[in-house]
Amino acid sequence: EIVMTQSPATLSVSPGERATLSCRASQGVSSSLAWFQQNPGQAPRLLIYGASARATGIPARFSGSGSGTEFTLTISSLQSGDFAVYYCQQYYKWPLTFGGGTKVEIK
Amino acid sequence: EVQLVESGGGLIQPGGSLTLSCVASGFSVGTNYMSWARQAPGKGLEWVSVIYSSGSTNYADSVKGRFTISRDNSKNTLYLQMNSLRAEDTAVYYCARGPYTSSWIGLDVWGQGTTVTVSS
Numbered sequence: 001e002i003v004m005t006q007s008p009a010t011l012s013v014s015p016g017e018r019a020t021l022s023c024r025a026s027q028g029v030s031s032s033l034a035w036f037q038q039n040p041g042q043a044p045r046l047l048i049y050g051a052s053a054r055a056t057g058i059p060a061r062f063s064g065s066g067s068g069t070e071f072t073l074t075i076s077s078l079q080s081g082d083f084a085v086y087y088c089q090q091y092y093k094w095p096l097t098f099g100g101g102t103k104v105e106i107k
Numbered sequence: 108e109v110q111l112v113e114s115g116g117g118l119i120q121p122g123g124s125l126t127l128s129c130v131a132s133g134f135s136v137g138t139n140y141m142s143w144a145r146q147a148p149g150k151g152l153e154w155v156s157v158i159y160s161s162g163s164t165n166y167a168d169s170v171k172g173r174f175t176i177s178r179d180n181s182k183n184t185l186y187l188q189m190n191s192l193r194a195e196d197t198a199v200y201y202c203a204r205g206p207y208t209s210s211w212i213g214l215d216v217w218g219q220g221t222t223v224t225v226s227s
Contacts, residue, residue, distance in 0.1 A: 034213030
């Protein structure tokens, strides 16, 4: 199976600052990469699909980039609701696999 | 409104069986890929199973041979039958639409989750 590795595990950022999250695939997944946000006690929410396309209703401050094995999620100016856990997931090959998550916390 | 609502979770003894349901509204489960994913307490997300629009299915190795995904198009409902449950199956179970609908867009709609606890 394709192993997804996210870094860092925890990212401390001040409100209004930029956050950059990384995701690496153990083999190429083309652009079949999604990013999710999960707040405590809530279901995941799709942010980005196709490595760089924003899902419906997702603000422009969220952007995704990359292809192949290296991917990045950037949050341009963190707002209060953005402090959450973020997961990447590949859907290039079965089984679908998720990264271990990056927790974005308030600095 | 596009929505998924799961039910059927609970406390079950090791070796027991449980069936989860997921009612969809605003779209048809029969014309989309539909998935189950789970999240153990304090852990990350794990994909469990998918049913394609064709009706074919696929499973994670961790549940293959024990879990069965199915759907009832007339009730617009997705199911996950879980047999031979183990302590490591304890998790919040989510149903989700995708990763393919009319294109490959990932898991774009999620239910609120239902909790399964396997313990004696």
